[in-house]
Amino acid sequence: MNEITFAVLGTGGIGRRALEVSQHKDALTPVAACDRHGVAVDFDGLDVDELLAATEGNIDNEVATDGGTGATTAESGVKQHGERKGVVASSQARPSEDPIQEVIDHGDRIDAVLLALPNYEHDFIPRTADRFAEGDYSGVMIDVLKRSRVIDMLDDRSEAFEDAGITFICGAGATPGLLTGAAALAAQSFVEVTDIDIWWGVGLKSGYEDNRGTVREDIAHLPEYDIETARELSEDEIEAIIDDHDGVIEFEDMEHADDVLLERAGICDAEDVEVGGILDVRNDEKPTTTTVRVTGRTFDGETATNTFQLGDETSMEANVNGPALGYLKAGVRRNRAGEYGVFGPADLMPGF
C-alpha cells in the first residue's frame, strides 16, 4: 500500500475529527474538505491544524434540504464565530456554489472520499454517490451512516459502482462499523450465530455542540419520531426533548444498519441483531459500557457468548474515526485490487 489521499465531505463533528485522527496515521493525506459553503483543496496535504483552528465553533449543523447539489444558501444553524461561515473560515478554503462538484472534478487524485454527512435525507448519501459515479470518479467512497434502509439504496447502485470502479464502504463508523466488525470477528468461533446484541453508551457533554447533528439523528430513533419529523425539529424542540429525558435518552430496538450489514456478510439473519443504547448529553462519562455480545453454537455443539467491550474512557469520536479510517484503508486495498461495489464492515473482516 502506498500513500492514500482522501477528501472529507462535511466538516461537522465527524469530518473534523476524521481530519484530526488522520494526522496520526502514516501514509494518509487529507487533500480536500468541504461543507456546503465552500471547499479546501491541497494535494500537498491540507494544513489540518489551521483548518480546525480557523473553523472551531464554526460548525454547520443545518439540515441540508438541497439534496446534495450544494446550492443551498440557508444560513440558520451555522455556528459562526468569524466573518465567514463553515469551512471557508479557513484560509485554505474558498466559497463555492457547488463544493461537492469541485471534489468530484479533482477525483482522479483522490483515493477515498469520506462522506461525513449525518442527518440529511435518507437518499442524500446515495444521491451524492450517484454524482461521483456520473462524474467518472473511480475510487473509494465511505460513509458512517446508521440507517438500515440506506444500505438497500446503495445496493441498488451496486452495478453502477462496479461500472464506475467505485468501492463503496457503508456504515463504517462505531456502530455500525467498529462494533459490526467486532461482531463478525467474534462470530468466527461459531458455526451458527443465534443472537447479536449491540448496546452502546455515549456521554457527550463536551462534544455536544459539535455533534448536534448526531443527536438529532439519534432522536429520530425514538418511538415517537422518525427521520422526517426529527429533521423538522427546531433546536429549541430538541432541547425540550433532552430536558424531558433529564439529558439521558435510552434507545431500544433501533433501526441500525448493523442488522443488514451482518446479514449481507452471512453472519446471521438481520432479525437476530438487536441494537440499543443510552445517550447522555450532560455528562462525558458513558452512562453504560458499550458492549457487543455474539451468541452462537459451536461446531461441537456448545452454546456460548463472545463479548467485545469498549473502555468507558473511549469517546464516541475515537470509536468512530479510528475505525472509519481503518475501513477506508481496507477499502482502498480492495479498490486497487479491482473489487468494486458495495461493502459493509463485516464484508471487510476475515470470515465465512
Next chain:
Amino acid sequence: MNEITFAVLGTGGIGRRALEVSQHKDALTPVAACDRHGVAVDFDGLDVDELLAATEGNIDNEVATDGGTGATTAESGVKQHGERKGVVASSQARPSEDPIQEVIDHGDRIDAVLLALPNYEHDFIPRTADRFAEGDYSGVMIDVLKRSRVIDMLDDRSEAFEDAGITFICGAGATPGLLTGAAALAAQSFVEVTDIDIWWGVGLKSGYEDNRGTVREDIAHLPEYDIETARELSEDEIEAIIDDHDGVIEFEDMEHADDVLLERAGICDAEDVEVGGILDVRNDEKPTTTTVRVTGRTFDGETATNTFQLGDETSMEANVNGPALGYLKAGVRRNRAGEYGVFGPADLMPGF
C-alpha cells in the same frame, strides 16, 4: 468469491477439526488431506464423515524428524485402532512415500493449503513452504503456528513467495489468530497502543487424546523447557509433568507469535504484547476466561482498555478452526487479487 478448494496437511486434532468445521461453510470444499502415512485426494470433495469416522482414534501424534520430506517411517506414537495407521485407515486414502509431494503435484487445483502441523521442528513449516514454492504452487498457504521466531523464517521467504504467487497466512488459529485479529480491531479506537495482554484458558479433558501435540508444544513454553527438549520428552515424561502440575499448567510471558504479528501490522511494538494462559488437561471447563485487553491512548488524550472475551463454553477447537478457515478465505481473496508474500492475522484486518 467463487468456490474455494483446500487441502489439509496433517490429520491430527487441528486438521481433523478443520475438515469438520469446513462442512459448515458454504463454498469451501476439502479436496485433499494427508499425514505422513498417506494421502486422500478427491476434487469432488472428500467425504469428511467417512474420513473422520475411519480414522477416529487413529491420530498420529509422533514428532516428525524427517524435516518434511514425508519419508519417515517411524511408527511409535500412532494411535492405531484399525489395521492401517493414520489417514490411510480411510477408504479414500492410500499410502504414499511422499504425501506432501502428492498434494504439491495437484496444486493447480487447490486454492489453499492448511498446514495443520504443530509440534514439529521450528523450520518444518518454512521448509514445507519451500517445497510448495519450488513445486510451482501458487495459492494460499496458511498455518496455525505459535512461535514468534518462525515468522522471521517465513519473512525470509517473502520474495520467493511473491515470485511463486503464494499468499502465506501465518499464525491464523486462536492465538495467534482470532485473538490477534481482535487485538488489531480493538486497537482502532486508539492512536497509540501501549499494552496488549492476551490471556487464554483451555480445558482439554475430552480433547486431550486428539491434542497431545498441542500439549507438548505448550510444555515447550515452560521456563524449564524449550521446543527441542519438549520434542524429546516421552509420553510418560509428559504425563509426569502434567501430574506435577495436578493437570493445570500456567504459562507466563510466552514466546507467542502474537507479538511479532501485531508489530508487523503496525499495531504496537512486539515488546508491548504479553501472552499467557492456563491449560487444564483434566477438565473441559476452562480454568480462566480467555481475554484480550488492548490499552491505548485515544486521539483526544484519554487512556482506556478495550476488551474481547471468548465465552467459556467455546472450545479451543472451535476458536482455532473457525478463525483459521475465515483467514483462509481472506487469504484466497488476497491471492486472487494478486497480493503475495507473508501476512499475519492483523494484516488481514481493517486498520492503519
